[in-house]
Amino acid sequence: MTSNRAHHDIRALILAAEGDAEQVVREVGASRTAALLVGELIDRADLDDVQGLNHTPITVVFDLAFDGGTESHHVIAGKTAEHHPGAPASAHATIEVGLLELLRAVFGGWRSPGCQNLRIQWNDIEDVTALSSSMHVFQVVQRLVRGTTDQQADLSELSLRNGSDKWGLHYYTPHYETHFGRLRDRPLTIVELGIGGYGEPTAGGASLRMWKRYFPRAVIYGVDIFDKAPLREPRIHTIQGDVSDPAFLRSLGEEIGPVDIVIDDGSHYCPDVISGFRSLFGLVRPGGLYVIEDLQTSYWEGYGGSSVRRDDPATSMGHLKRLLDGLAQEDQEAGGVEPDEITRTLTGAHFYRSLAVFDKGVNQEGPSPSWIPRTRMTYEEMVDVEWGGDGLKADSED
Ligand SMILES: C[S@@+](CC[C@H](N)C(=O)[O-])C[C@H]1O[C@@H](n2cnc3c(N)ncnc32)[C@H](O)[C@@H]1O
Structure with missing residues (x-):
């Protein structure tokens, strides 16, 4: 299974989940759909909080009714959680629900009614001896089922849980909540420049995983100069490329198409920040957002910035400050800002400590x-x- 196929499938399921999904599930395959849904529920379950799994792993089967049959898939929650097709001979609990009902509950958005017909079989419920050594099965099942309803975790908590520096080292998450909250439930495409972990292929990705949890219906693309393929997951895709290379920035647009949110947490080198914004703001859909982090580097010589030439358009902040004129100044004849594609579509700018958020829309009101x-x-x-x-x-x- 190529990664492209994986996130084509997940995107198709997310888009179908609000409506009649039967045909899409047939195309993706019931077994693959089951695997994607159970994998998503494991992600949302935070099973590492459950005590006792190191000693006694818990096995939970999902029996998912579809097309007159049952698609079984099971979770083994131990030191880490895995999931596999089929049902083992013995399990601690079995969750029975329709595959389409589960799809709607997981990816159908917050107005979806959840799993009304979900039933749980506790396999050791009559065997007190067996039950006493596996009481944590109740927590495991409760957490797996919780992912069908409660997806509104606080972003700062998700940042800490996933090891992102967006809260704790920086304090960006409250600002992100302000701007991203209204989009949270939408089927989004999000790009973050800079995955983290630098040359170590398996390191980094903390924020990609945080966004995945925060936006339960989004597909997240991470871009890094290093190959980060080992960090891919069904809703996380990695792309290798150098953001200082204009040809790469153009090809990025061709590969992923329109996006809802871009977050620049890449090199923080002023020329890259500016060329990234100038190349990628056009990719953002109306109503979407472009965010730039760590703007303190605009004042650091080593990043192409300057603490003296603060309005120099070659520095990130100098460049961004000029955009503000395009928002307010109307009169061309008075030497006003020459409208270009960015000024015509930039409708708002919000500055916080070292962070800026730009709104994409239509800025063509005339004088x-x-x-x-x-x-x-x-x-x-x-x-x-x-x-x-x-x-x-x-x-x-x-
Ligand atoms: C601060 S880390 C990103 C952290 C990540 N966004 C997070 O919040 O978890 C910066 C990343 O940018 C990458 N990077 C540096 N220069 C780059 C460039 N020119 N093009 C693409 N990625 C670059 C580095 O490899 C590093 O992994």
Whole structure:
């Protein structure tokens, strides 16, 4: 199974989960759908919090009804959690639910009714001796089932849990909640520049995993100069490339198409931050966001910045400050900002400590009406203003 196929399947299931998903499940395959759903539930379960799994691993079977048959898949929760097709001869519990019902509950968004028809068989419920050594089965099952309903974990907690520095070293997560909250339940495409872990292929990816939990229906792309393929998961894809290479930035757009959110946490080198923004802001869909982290580097010589030339457009902040003129200044004839694709589609800018968030939309309102005086009125003129059908008239204009 190539990674491309994996996230093509998951995206198809996410999009289908809000409606009639039967045909898509047939195309993806019932067994593969079961594997993707159970894998997702394990991710959401935080099973490493459950005591006792090191001593006594717990096996839970999912019996998922589909097309008149049953697709079985099981979880073995020990030091780590694994999942496999089929049902072993003995298990601690069996969760029975329809495959389509489970798909809607996991990927159908927060308005989905959850699993109304889910039933649990506790296999040792009559055997007190067996049960006493595996009481933690109740927690394991409760946590697996929780993933069908409760997906609204706090982002700062997810940051700490996944080892991301977006809360604790930096304090970005509250700002992210402010801007990302309204999008959380949508089937999104998200790109983060910079995966983390540098040259070690298996290290990094903390924020990719955090975003995966925070956005339960998103497909997340991580971009890094190093190969990070071992970090791929069904909803996480890694792409190797150098963000300072314009040809790579162009090919990125061709590979992943329109996106909802870009987060630049890559090299933090001013020329890369600027060229990344100029190349990738165009990929963001209207209503989407472009975020740049660690803007303190704009003042560091070693990152192409300067603490003296603070308005120099060759520094990240100098460049971004100029964008603000495009938001407010209207009059071209007064030497206003020349509109380009970025100024025409940038509708908001929010600055926090070392962090900036840009809104994508349509910024083509045109200038204020010509009858609005371009010179500030005196107090006497303001007193004498008459309100008529033609708008505001100062006496001095009569
Ligand atoms: C700060 S870490 C990213 C941390 C990650 N975003 C997180 O929050 O978990 C920066 C990453 O950017 C990568 N990087 C540095 N220069 C790059 C470049 N020119 N192109 C792409 N990635 C680069 C590094 O390999 C490193 O893994």
